[in-house]
Amino acid sequence: MEKRHKFTATLLFSLCFFLLSPLQGLALDFSIPHAEMEAFLQEDGHVHVKETYTYLFDGSFNGITRELVPKEGTRISGLQASENGKALRTVEEDGLYRIYRQGADEDVTVELAYTIENGVSVYSDAAEFYWPFFDDRNESTYENLVVKIYPPSETADVIAFGYDEAFRTEQVLNDGSVLFDFGEVPAGENGDIRVAYPAELFPAAPLTADKPMKSEITQAEQELAAEEAARAETARKLSAIASVAVPLSVLLLAFIILLAILRWRLKKAAAERLVNDSFFIPEQTMSMPAVIQFTSSSVLPARLMAAGLLDLVRQGFVVKKGESFKLGSLPPTAHQHEKLLSDLLFRQVGKNGSFQFEELASYMSDSRNHSAFHISQSGWMDAIKKEISEHRLYEENKALRWTAGLMSLLLLPLLFLFPLYSLFSWFAVALAVFLASLCFAIFYRTRTFEGLKMRMEWKGMKPQFTQLSAGEWQELKSDDQMRAYIYGVGTNDKGIMEKNDQLVKSFEMPPIRYASRHGSAGDIVTLSYVGPMAFSSFHSAHQTALSSQTSGSTGFAGGGGGVGGGGGGSGAF
Template sequence: MKKVVKIKVKLVAGVSVLIILLFLFNIFAIGADRSFKINDYQAQVRILENGDMQVSEIFEYSFDGDFNGIIRDIGIKGSDGLQYFKASEYFPEDKELNYDQSSKGDMITYRIYDKSNNERKLFLLEYQLKNVINLYNDTAEFYWKFFDESNTSPIGHVKVEVVLPGEVSKEELKVFGHGPLDGKVSIQENSKIVYEVYRLSSGEMVEARILFPTSLVHKGHKIINENKFAEIMKEELGWAKKADREKNFNILGILLIPLIILLNIFLAIRLYFKYDKELKPEVEIDYYRELPQDITPAVLSKLMSIQGVGTKDIMATLMDLVRKKYLKIEEIQDRKKKDYKFILIESDTKNLKEHESYLIQWLLYSIGDGRSVTLKEIKDYAKSSRTQRSFVHNYNNWAKKVGQEFKKYNYFGESKEGLKTAVKVIFMELGAIFLLLVLGILFRVQWFIFIPLLFAAGFTGFGVIVYSALIRKKTQAGVNEYTKWSAFKRFLLHFSNMKDYEIPSIVVWEHYLVYAISLGVAEKVISKLKIILSNQDMSLSNSTYLFFMTDRSGRLNSSLFNSFDKVFSSAFANTSTKSSTGSGGGFSSGGGGGGGGGGGAGAF
């Protein structure tokens, strides 16, 4: 009975923990899935004769998910505090809302309650701030931030209308705006000043500064016994000049971005025509009926293919060594499947190319017993975790030796002039941008203006440098040989259709066929040879490896090639798989000294 009770207690506890975890996960999921946007902010600010400020502001929110309300931070620095605050839903309903109020330093935070779910709403906030106007001997000053750097919510559009308490001519008004450089401030009729910003980013401020006659606020209390007009105008002039410099640098940066991109595109085109455009062959050839040059199949593969050597070239090299009678092939037939053994018959390899002798050393000595090696032994060696790394290492060494042999023929130019030119131009571009950046810092221009410019130069410049580093242009000799071997490849594919072509001996075809392997057309050639040899009285007794490609009826098939291809493809598939699983005008940028500091807005 006790055991049953214990099991039930454990079960209930486990289920309870699971429910709590699911509940918490659901809360986090809900929180992660919801979002809001502030599309628009409209404010009407009325300056009173006593120096107070009445504010009526409308926020337009778009909610995606469930929300309990909105947040508004209002800075009171530069005033004698709030006289009243009222919050309402303006659309879709018209109702007054409850709120909580807290303060920290000069910032008052209002949490306004109004549940919202996947909808658009307008909120009306009304409040009055006392004594916000500075009364100097020679001017009255309204200096106020509606949003400051602490605002974390971007706003799609901001418009603030400031209405003075009496009529005044435009000549008696001086208006300034601080914030984004694309912000606008204008003087309109009836002593109205309008501030407007599109796309206010988080961390950006919107600040108004207005100078007007003191007679408009004759009941004001914040009297400062000093002349300030000239000092303020000088300060604003300095900020305006700085803003103009920033705008000019911004325009310069914007103009330079497409210019640098176009310059780098032109540079890439120039590099192509000067260093990368293929030369024309000295002679155009349709068919080449004999071997163009005495090179090994692996070297041919480097000439003809961008990818370079592969497993097919190991096969071609082995068959060429069989043809040259350094190796011989022996067929092994057991109950399960057919296998092939490569037997060493000539150990003196001094007349071979280095990559040919290395292949014998690798396959017959490292994998085999020094006298022979079977395809199954090669496959098992590559699959074994103990010898797998050695297999890949030896293959890479063999490919490197093929590359060393390939370089001797000078098929490709070694010039790095294209890369040198690209590096010079890109560094000149980056140097010019760095100079502009230094000038910008000296003139106190915001440095992040140059980020898109640096990105454009760096991204496109890096692409040009990579391209120029990868340029591999064939020499005239390389183009001529490439053309001949391409014509030879066409001959191999079409020889059976040539009525005037005299079929050469089996020995010659064995020589041709090793190159057909590296050219990737061996199976097609074999299929055509089946037809021709079956109709010719030609013995395979003189062959070195074609004999092992005949079936019982004496007809050619590609079983030897297929077996070899499967073994090496499987071997490299195993090695790559295991190694990869290791794992009034514009705003200026100055200011910030005004009162207020409507910190920002948000939602909860």
């Protein structure tokens, strides 16, 4: 049987859970390049054990540890530790032995000697040494582990095999001793060894049970071999399934992605043909906050809120008087987010339909208001997203997404089976396809033709606005001037804002021609004056609310054991 690691369902989600694991930054840095365990079986059934460990330390250390958990009916006694014949101080607590040997940046070879009392189980026709020198509680990797079992005297009648990491690592030598050449043993693995000799070799050992055991041990070995044969056959069948299913899933996913790209390019080309290269301010089909949210990949809440206030001023719902803003009556057709923003600014923060930026600073200076502001702001942004959703500017792409989702579900059972049967290459490919398909099914969405056209129009307006001459800007409707500026504020487009300021300054004392054509230039002048102050105030309020938010983390742990509850492992401190 191939050596195999334990894999569980958590492997599929390790990218999510690793952030929850305990931090290892302060852990002791060491490795165990070689470990050798020798067990000398005695005629009285006790086992004298000699273990040799070579540690490679990077940094300072205080010593090494060895956990010895005896299986039921046995006992560990007389443990001693030494280095080059020099005894080392040892302290034991609940089966964990601390061997003190301080140092820094060096290789250390430590020898341990102890006795396993009643380690050999004796029956009428056989005696066996069935022992876990380590188990899944072991926290260190043995880079090269060798275990040797010596009988009391030479014999050719030997049964030897191992479980898990020890499977098919045994070699019976001429004198009857058994060598288990493990090689590398990762942390957290089991590896029980089982060796049986004639009962006559242990004349002084107490009888564990007056019954034959040799046939049972032989049967256990045969069952283990049969289990591995069945496992190998299952692995062969799974590999055959994988050789068809995984490539097909790759091809299907590639087809889905290529089809999605082709459809998007055709739609984009059609929209580009309809978008005029000459400058224009796109028609208003949604409120400006919704336009900004929809056409920009990322928008700061503070900028969106500043744009929302300016848009209320543009529509005449709010009037600027001195240092205050006065709320008029909102029409029944006003959007829900416009009502929510008005309630937040003119009732929650301001009073009696009046609002000043100084009132917002005073409101946020009281920490008891932070949560209420954050909740109101989140509700307002959700209402903007709702307006965007009502215009159906995104395609659901149900056929493609459902196909990708169904494919990910079909791959899910294989993701559990592949690692269990050591099909790691197929697992890696299937996992990649599974994650890609799942992400496509959950997150893939594209803009409709109208949505793509709207985004292209506003994106195309931005660079062209900065090239406007004073005369061209003067020809624009006042509402278009304001919508262009609000878009610049909301998207933080410095080109639009700087160009607007430049143009406004040139018309702060508007000529009669401009006034007769557009009325007062005060609307765009007011917006240009208010814009920077609005962003600064809302940004400060948003950051203050965020500072009150808290977060936490958690972790998890586990444990286990070897045959008869025994086992253990190695470490350092």
